[in-house]
Amino acid sequence: MPDTATPDPLARLSVQPVDPARPVADQIHGGLKTAILQGILPPGCLLSETEVGQRFGASRTPVRDAFTRLREDGLIVTWPSRGSYVAAISEGAVRQAQFLREALELAHVARLCEIGLSPRMQAMLTENIDAQARAAAARDMDRFQSLDDGFHVALAQATGYERAETLLVREKSALDRLRILSLSDGDHIARLLDQHQDILSSILARDTQAALAAMRAHLRVVLTTLADLKSRHAALFDDAPGSN
Structure with missing residues (x-):
């Protein structure tokens, strides 16, 4: 309303x-x-x-x-x-965006396990995760979010497909408000950081199944936190009382 x-x-x-x-x-x-x-x-x-x-x-x-x-x-x-x-935040839009983002990012990691990462991209992603750890320790949520975005964008760029990054950025917009709401939870941030490390380690090992499993688990975190975020921030959602 x-x-x-x-x-x-x-x-x-x-x-x-x-x-x-x-x-x-x-x-x-x-x-x-x-x-x-x-x-x-x-x-x-x-x-x-x-x-x-x-x-x-x-x-x-x-x-x-x-x-x-x-x-x-x-x-x-x-x-x-x-x-x-x-x-307002639409649960339906969140679920659709998560579905599409998962399809895109699973394709990204599968391709990267196939073609490998260049030394430059390996160094960039490793430094990104190190910087995430520093931001998490300092509880600099804005910096952590920026690095989180940068990690996923870098994976898209590394595929060599120009539209991969554009499609990823477009589809994750519906998820970004939920991500910001959840970043106030220190345990949640630690879990995201661990998952990023697992994803990169699996890609570097060229272990496709492990990389797919790590990315899938990472991207589905938003679905497990959705109900809790709705209960704590009901006014932000389109099915909140008085929102129609």
């Missing part, structure tokens, strides 16, 4: 000046997406194209482009004559 209690939800948004050297639509999309994923703009917040343009100092065209991408990400919904609102 739209949030009418807050007249200007964008007042919560910290906006950096637009860099004219970079695509403006990319900057608006990135800024709004981050704010939605972090809960700064919660479900139900009205997003006015005019107000967003004013906040970013941008014209309507890049704002509309950014809104189109946010709809494709499943992060906003638009109703004729009513406007665009931050979308």
Whole structure:
């Protein structure tokens, strides 16, 4: 249900000046997406194209482009004559995204076990996991999340297929808010780190079955935590009381 209690939800948004050297639509999309994923703009917040343009100092065209991408990400919904609102988390969308992401990432690790990792990629992934361990020890959740994303993107890039990374980033958008909610749990982070290490070790050993099993277990964690996250953050989900 739209949030009418807050007249200007964008007042919560910290906006950096637009860099004219970079695509403006990319900057608006990135800024709004981050704010939605972090809960700064919660479900139900009205997003006015005019107000967003004013906040970013941008014209309507890049704002509309950014809104189109946010709809494709499943992060906003638009109703004729009513406007665009931050979308609630849909359990159905989460399960569909997890299904598609699992299919993609199992294919990635199977191919990497077949073709092997280059020395450069081995070093990059090893350093990534070492950095994850440092971020986890420091409880730097933003850094850990960035490294987590980087680990999976690097695996996609290592396949040699250009669209692998694009498809992965698109399909995991529906899962990102759940990931951020769960990162407050130190035990959960330790488990993710162990799983990343298992995945990389299996790929380096060219053990396809072990790599597939490790990746499958890793990607299904979101399904095991879904019920708990729904109970603790009911207002963020589309089947919460009053959300329809």
